[in-house]
Amino acid sequence: MAVLTVKNLAKTFNVGTAKASRVLDDISFDVRGGTFVSIVGPSGCGKSTLLNIISGVEEHTSGDISLTSDSGGPARMGYVFQDPRLLPWRSVMKNMMYVQNDRSEPTVARCRKYLDMVGLTKNADFFPGQLSGGMQQRVGIARAFAVEPDLLLMDEPFSHLDAITARGLRAQLQDIWAQSKKTVVFVTHDVVEAVELSDRIIVLQPGGRIYEDITIDLPRPRRQTDPTVATLQAEVLGRLEAMKALSRTASEVAA
Amino acid sequence: MTDQLIGAAPAAPPTDPEAGAKRTAKRRRLRLTGLVILGWIALYGVWEYGSWWFGSRLLPTPYEVLMSAVEIVESGNFLTDFSASVLKTFAGFAVAAAVGAPIGYLMGRYNYWRAFFHDGVTIAGTIPAIVYAVLSLIVFGLSNLGPILAVALVSAPYIALNVAEGIRGVDKSLVTMSEAFGRSPQQIRREVLIPTIVPYVFAAIRMCFAVAWKVEALTEVFGGRNGVGFQIRTEYQLYDIAAVLAWMFLFIVFMLIIERLVLAKSEARLLSWRPQERSSAL
Numbered sequence: 187m188a189v190l191t192v193k194n195l196a197k198t199f200n201v202g203t204a205k206a207s208r209v210l211d212d213i214s215f216d217v218r219g220g221t222f223v224s225i226v227g228p229s230g231c232g233k234s235t236l237l238n239i240i241s242g243v244e245e246h247t248s249g250d251i252s253l254t255s256d257s258g259g260p261a262r263m264g265y266v267f268q269d270p271r272l273l274p275w276r277s278v279m280k281n282m283m284y285v286q287n288d289r290s291e292p293t294v295a296r297c298r299k300y301l302d303m304v305g306l307t308k309n310a311d312f313f314p315g316q317l318s319g320g321m322q323q324r325v326g327i328a329r330a331f332a333v334e335p336d337l338l339l340m341d342e343p344f345s346h347l348d349a350i351t352a353r354g355l356r357a358q359l360q361d362i363w364a365q366s367k368k369t370v371v372f373v374t375h376d377v378v379e380a381v382e383l384s385d386r387i388i389v390l391q392p393g394g395r396i397y398e399d400i401t402i403d404l405p406r407p408r409r410q411t412d413p414t415v416a417t418l419q420a421e422v423l424g425r426l427e428a429m430k431a432l433s434r435t436a437s438e439v440a441a
Numbered sequence: 442m443t444d445q446l447i448g449a450a451p452a453a454p455p456t457d458p459e460a461g462a463k464r465t466a467k468r469r470r471l472r473l474t475g476l477v478i479l480g481w482i483a484l485y486g487v488w489e490y491g492s493w494w495f496g497s498r499l500l501p502t503p504y505e506v507l508m509s510a511v512e513i514v515e516s517g518n519f520l521t522d523f524s525a526s527v528l529k530t531f532a533g534f535a536v537a538a539a540v541g542a543p544i545g546y547l548m549g550r551y552n553y554w555r556a557f558f559h560d561g562v563t564i565a566g567t568i569p570a571i572v573y574a575v576l577s578l579i580v581f582g583l584s585n586l587g588p589i590l591a592v593a594l595v596s597a598p599y600i601a602l603n604v605a606e607g608i609r610g611v612d613k614s615l616v617t618m619s620e621a622f623g624r625s626p627q628q629i630r631r632e633v634l635i636p637t638i639v640p641y642v643f644a645a646i647r648m649c650f651a652v653a654w655k656v657e658a659l660t661e662v663f664g665g666r667n668g669v670g671f672q673i674r675t676e677y678q679l680y681d682i683a684a685v686l687a688w689m690f691l692f693i694v695f696m697l698i699i700e701r702l703v704l705a706k707s708e709a710r711l712l713s714w715r716p717q718e719r720s721s722a723l
Contacts, residue, residue, distance in 0.1 A: 241621045243617055243620055262623075263621070263622075263623070264622070265618070265622065267618060269614065271614050271617075271618040273632060273633065273636070274715075275636040275712075275714040276632070276714075284619075284624070284628075284632055285624070287623075313714045315714065333622065339621075
C-alpha cells in the first residue's frame with residue numbers, strides 16, 4: 187500500500203502577477219511503505235519545493251497529495267534539512283524531545299536509541315554549539331527517525347558537509363534505515379549519493395516535470411567502491427547528462 | 442632500523458589541553474582581579490588626597506563618609522528611604538515593561554507597526570532624562586507617581602527597541618523546522634521566540650537599570666517626599682557633605698549588588714548555552 191501518493195501536482199510562484207513562474211508541473215508518483223526514494227535533478231528544478239509541499243510547509247497550486255499512516259491515525263512526518271536546525275539553547279536530548287508529542291518513558295528510550303545509533307549517547311547533554319557540523323547533522327538525522335515517522339523527508343542533508351564526513355554519514359544512514367525500514371523521500375543533486383542509498387530515483391527536469399523514474403535493484407549494504415554500484419552510478423549519470431543536453435536543445439529551439 | 446629509532450625516541454610528556462586551558466583562564470582571572478583591586482586603591486588614594494587638598498569640610502575623607510553611612514544604617518532611615526526608592530524604581534520598570542514590550546513585539550513582528558512606532562520611540566529614547574524628571578514633577582507634583590513616571594518614560598523606549606530587535610532576530614529556519622515537525626504556535630513561541638529575545642531583554646534591563654536609578658533619585662531630589670534623592674537634598678540643605686556622600690555610597694553598593702549578583706548571575710545562568718558564556722565560566 188502506498189504511503190505517499192502525489193497526483194498531478196503543480197506549483198506556481200507569484201500566481202496572477204507578471205512575475206508568475208511555474209516550478210512544478212504535472213508531478214505524479216507514489217511511494218510504497220518501507221522504500222527509499224530519491225528525487226534528483228539540476229539546481230532550480232523544484233526538488234526542495236516538492237519536499238516542502240509534501241511536508242505541508244508550502245502550499246501547492248493544484249493537484250493532490252495523500253499520505254497514509256500505518257496506525258490509521260494522522261500520518262507523522264520527520265524532516266532532515268540541509269543544515270541541522272537545532273535549537274542552540276537546548277541540549278541534544280532536549281532537541282530530540284522538542285519534536286516528540288509526549289514525554290513518556292518509551293519516547294525518551296526511543297530518543298536515546300536513535301542517539302545511540304548515530305553514536306552520540308555521550309553527547310546527550312551537550313549544547314549544539316559544542317558539537318561539530320557533522321555531529322549536529324547526526325543529531326538532525328536521529329531527531330527525524332526518533333519521531334517514528336510514516337514518511338521521512340530528507341533535503342540534501344549531506345550537501346554542507348565535507349566529503350569524508352558525508353561518506354561516513356551516508357553509511358550510517360544506510361544502517362539506520364536497514365533497521366527501521368522507514369519510508370524515505372530523499373532530495374539530492376548528487377546522482378552518486380542517490381544510487382548508493384535508494385530503491386528508486388525520480389529524475390526531475392528543468393521546468394519541474396518528471397523526466398524518468400529509475401528502479402535501483404542492487405543488494406544492500408551498498409558502498410561506492412562496489413563495482414556494480416559504480417557501474418550503475420555511471421549509467422544514471424549518463425542518462426542525466428542526456429536529459430540536460432535535451433533540455434538545452436529544447437530551450438535553444440524555443441529561443 | 443627506523444622502527445628501532447622511533448621506538449627509542451623519548452616519550453613526549455603527557456599534555457592535557459583542558460588542564461592547560463584552565464590554568465590559563467585562572468591566571469587571566471587572577472590578573473584581572475589584581476587590576477580591579479589596584480583600581481580601588483588608586484580611587485581611595487585620589488579621594489584621600491582630594492580631601493587633604495580641599496579640606497574635610499568640603500570633601501570629607503573616605504573614613505568620615507563610611508562612619509556617616511554606618512550612622513544612617515543604624516538610625517533606621519536607610520531602610521525606610523531605600524525601600525521607598527527601590528519600590529518606585531521597580532514600579533517604573535514594571536510600567537515600562539508593560540508598555541515597551543508590546544510595542545517592541547509589534548515593531549519586531551509587523552513592518553506597518555514598525556513604521557508607525559519607530560520615529561516616536563527613537564525620539565522618546567533621545568530626550569534627556571532630566572526633561573522627564575521635570576515633566577513628571579509638573580504632571581504629578583510632590584507625589585510618588587512623579588519618580589515612577591520618570592523611570593517608566595526613560596526605560597520604555599529601550600525596552601521597546603530591544604524587544605523589537607530580538608523579535609527580528611528570530612531564526613526563520615527554526616520556525617520552519619518546528620512547523621515541519623508539527624509543533625503548535627504556542628510551542629514555537631515558548632521554545633523558539635522567547636529564548637531568542639531573552640538576551641535582548643537582558644541587554645535592555647541592564648541598560649535601563651543603570652539609567653533608571655539615576656532618574657529616580659534625581660526626581661526625588663527635585664520634588665520627593667521620601668527616598669534616597671529626598672535624603673540627599675535634605676543633607677545638602679544642612680550642608681552635611683559626608684552624609685550626602687554616604688547616601689551616594691550606600692546607593693552605589695546596592696546597585697552593584699543588584700547588577701553583579703542578581704542581573705549578571707541570572708544572565709549567565711539563562712544564557713549558559715552561548716559559547717562566550719561557557720568560556721567566561723571556565
